[in-house]
Amino acid sequence: MHGTSGGSSKDTLDAHSPVQSADIARINNLYEPLLFWDDNYQIAPALAESIEPSSDAKTWTVKLRKGVTFHNGKDVTPEDVLFSIKRVADPKNPRSAGAGLSTFIDFDGTKKVDDSTVVIALKTPYAVLDWLFAEYTFGIVPTDYDPKNPVGTGAFKYKSFTPGKQSVFERYDGYWGDKAKVDQLQIQDFADANALVNALSAGQIQTMDNLPYNLMSSVKKTGKIVEAETGAWVPFTMRVDQKPFSDVRVRQAMRLICDRKQMIEQALSGEGSLGNDLYAPFDPSFASELPQREQDIDQAKSLLKAAGQSDLSVQLFTGDDIGSVATASASLFVQQAAKAGVKVSVVKKNPFYGDDYLSYTFAQDFWNTRNYIPQAAVCALKNGTYNETHFNNDKFAGLIASAQAETDEAKRKTLLQDAQEIEYNEGGYIIWGFRKQVDATSSKVSGVKPSKYLPLGNYKFNTASVSS
CATH class of the missing domain: 3.40.190.10 (Periplasmic binding protein-like II)
Structure with a gap:
């Protein structure tokens, strides 16, 4: 058990x-995707023996593993793969792994080639499509799939x-x-x-x-x-579209209030590494050169005063189902904020992931390891399924779109580091560490x-x- x-x-x-x-x-x-992220966070075959791109990354060929059956004994077929892709990337109701894919997949050109081959056609290049197909949220299901009586592989x-x-x-x-x-x-x-x-x-x-x-x-x-x-993280989330966090000075002040080293030592008992308000630390494009943020109470007070928020008082929503790290870090942040004259009141919601999830003005959450592009697709773009900070920046979105289409790794890295700088300066996350x-x-x-x-x-x- x-x-x-x-x-x-x-x-x-x-x-x-x-x-x-x-x-x-x-x-x-219950389910499995076409590819796996293995224990070392490397791509490995799963239901697909291989997924190979064309030179321009607009066409991807999927070769299915032979001998795979669903729990009802039915063979996994190209039709099941196509059904699963359409379900995940439905433009009217994109799921977690399909939030980005839904905007650039060519459903008409995506088709079965033979009994073990599917060709995925894209409207624009996507150089890291294999990253999406390895997400645990992209399980392959049969064409008659019913979540109330689930069948997987x-x-x-x-x-x-x-x-x-x-x-x-x-x-x-x-x-x-x-x-x-x-x-x-x-x-x-x-x-x-x-x-x-x-x-x-x-x-x-x-x-x-x-x-x-x-x-x-x-x-x-x-x-x-x-x-x-x-690369797992338990952030504080600030809605950039609601007061007081619609003012970037308030968001930056809250980031400067956070004592990251204390968070790691006490909330994680030292079992973690320093965060700098950016996710995806295993990504080869991670912007490690950006200045490390440290607690600066005087600067935080100055920013809050300039924003007219010297007597700021906010509610912080948390819950047991986020995990034990959330409760410990919330208590610490209350103490740290008090040094800047900010009153933070903790409100525990059980369940946290109920009807109010994604509506909280100031809250916490948890995320597991992901690379930057698939993580941004679900949490930092307008149509992201879990965009808890409601971040919506056109320049940022354009950089992500350009990066995911770029097949040259060096050029992609430059684009992604530019995108990360925008989040670093304007985003709604306080990412204090990786646990x-x-x-x-x-x-x-x-x-x-x-x-x-x-x-x-x-x-x-x-x-x-x-x-x-």
């Missing part, structure tokens, strides 16, 4: 619309699901890859991280994700730690590997075994 914190009536089994940790764990065992198949409580899956013996070593996988929602740790200690669960850093030493006494360097991924297992569990991408070896529980 796997334990995860959070969960509500909004929980989902939809392959293309996961939000919180339990959703992500479920879809990574993963190592486990659906048995039952109670939103906010638990989901149960059975081993799929027809799986094309390494078959699961356990007969059944149960994913259990817990109210908070402390309840998770208690359940692990009591033997009620065998694995848990996102272990609170301050509880690592206690878990080591009875269990095992699974730890990895990642190490720390998960835990029972001492009886083996076969779970650390991953730079997602918790517990990308939640691939087919590799896990439990001794008696």
